[in-house]
Amino acid sequence: MVKGARSYNAALERLYRYVREQEKRPSKVRNMVLAQVCQLAQPFTAEQLSKACEQDRISVGTVYNALNLFIDAGIVRAITRQRGKAATEYELITGxxxxxxxxxxxxxxxxxxxxxxxxxLIKERKYSNFNIQHFSLFVYGECKICRRKAISIQMRSRSSIE
Ligand SMILES: [Zn+2]
Known part of the structure; x- marks a missing residue:
């Protein structure tokens, strides 16, 4: 099986459904972009995606339009990791x-x-003017490894003072 083939079928199905609901025209090029999304290592940047699409001669503009549509369709999500990182990263939503x-x-x-x-808690929450379909919750902080590093640096500097 081609790498990402299973997720491609699921993503393609979601794309077809969305395109039908939105009464947009199906597009072969868009499907090709989606195939590239499924082949890429996750997460990926828009630049990596357009580079991957170069071999199919798909323009950067088309790639960006497709990417935005995938986000609207709930196929891809944008994720923010580190502050100061130049490009937004995206990933395929599976499951x-x-x-x-x-x-x-x-x-x-x-x-x-x-x-x-x-x-x-989130799913059962009712908002009068909003219907929740899915959610992304990002919690920012300090991981165990960084925390441990910070503590050992503190201890080292303390022992050098003494
Ligand atoms: Zn960390």
């Missing part, structure tokens, strides 16, 4: 569209959590 991520502000390490209590 449940809802996500709970803990992101270390120091090293960018990302841990995906499954917290059923929080997921239930």
């Amino acid at each position: 449940s569209a809802s996500r709970f991520l803990m992101i270390c502000k120091k090293c960018g390490r990302t841990v995906e959590l499954s917290d059923k209590a929080i997921a239930r």
Whole structure:
């Protein structure tokens, strides 16, 4: 099986459904961009995607339009990791569209959590003018490894004073 083939079929199905709902025209080129999204290592930048699409002679503008449509369709999500990182990263949504991520502000390490209590809380929440379909929750902080490093630096500087 081609790498990413299974996720491609699922993503393509989601794309077809979205295109039908939005009464947009299906596009072969858009499907080719989606195939590239599924082949790329995740997460990826828009630049990496347009580079991958170069071999199919797909223009950068077309790639960006397709990427925005994939986001609207819930196929791809934009993720923000580290501050000061030049490009936004994107990733293919597989499985449940809802996500709970803990992101270390120091090293960018990302841990995906499954917290059923929080997921239930959000899903069961009713808003009069909004219908929740899925959610992304990003929690920023300091990971265990960075925390440990910070503590050992503190201890080292303390012992050098003494
Ligand atoms: Zn860290």
